[in-house]
């Protein structure tokens with residue numbers, strides 16, 4: 001029998017109680033997660049095509065840490081802490097851009113090459129013992145993986161191939177254009193909920209038939225019984241094929257326009273990266289859950305498309321996601337966040353079935369176990 005609180009995680013998921021409520025609103029736990037998880041995990045930055053040409057850059061923030069990823073004039077991809085080595089000013093404010101031959105601080109114009117070396121610093125020639133070589137930008141780990149670019153603030157982090165075995169091949173098999181995509185658009189929404197509420201909601205299909213008209217539309221075009229959540233150590237997938245014989249999707253006849261795949265698939269890397277594909281739709285989309293505070297999360301939806309005119313099904317799907325399914329899930333998330341703080345709730349039960357079917361919440365238990373283990377490893381006294 002699972003027990004409450006004291007020995008979470010309940011390893012026997014068939015009888016486990018859910019993660020205690022305070023994990024969803026306690027600022028001290030958010031602070032622990034920041035250090036144990038987000039400062040040590042691979043964070044999604046961009047598609048490789050956004051960083052292909054010398055001078056292209058993308059920035060991303062991981063809580064108060066800001067990183068700039070830049071393709072150097074020498075073609076090398078690098079990432080740096082986005083902070084000037086003079087007095088700590090933030091260097092680059094834009095989210096993405098091109099033609100950055102030098103990184104120039106807007107405060108006193110210290111100027112760094114695209115390799116991060118300090119090239120000029122006005123008036124420092126009059127300083128005693130000033131050595132430009134001692135003030136390069138500080139490097140951050142960067143890696144390309146399955147068509148996209150990621151950074152990691154932990155210089156000792158395990159590389160992504162080792163951490164997510166099989167994940168890159170899985171995504172490549174779904175998207176024939178994965179390496180030829182280009183950035184199309186990005187939408188950001190900040191919602192007052194804990195990041196785990198959003199992940200929990202997105203990795204179970206138990207709610208799909210039960211909680212909203214847009215969700216039922218999703219189930220109507222999928223072979224829903226095959227929409228299986230599959231967990232692996234550090235990554236998981238959730239999805240399945242379209243209904244056999246489906247004639248149209250989002251009001252558009254199937255068959256006349258190009259698309260990526262005939263399968264609906266959410267491809268997740270722990271902790272907070274989701275790349276997804278929709279059957280008969282010609283995009284690869286990203287769903288990034290970026291925590292900011294215990295009860296505040298930025299959700300970033302990115303759309304990446306092949307270099308050809310957008311199909312009608314693709315445009316209709318994007319609108320359906322942004323204006324239909326997404327808001328329906330946000331309503332659920334907001335309602336759960338309120339309920340988690342109720343004096344009348346602490347821990348529930350995971351809905352687990354022996355088949356690990358589309359309506360089983362084993363992936364939620366797996367995700368909670370990953371979070372808890374990261375916190376426990378950090379809480380353990382060092383030997």
Ligand code: FES
Nearest residue numbers: 084086087105108
């Ligand atoms: S803080 Fe950047 S040049 Fe002064």
Ligand SMILES: [Fe+2]
Nearest residue numbers: 201207215329
């Ligand atoms: Fe949902």
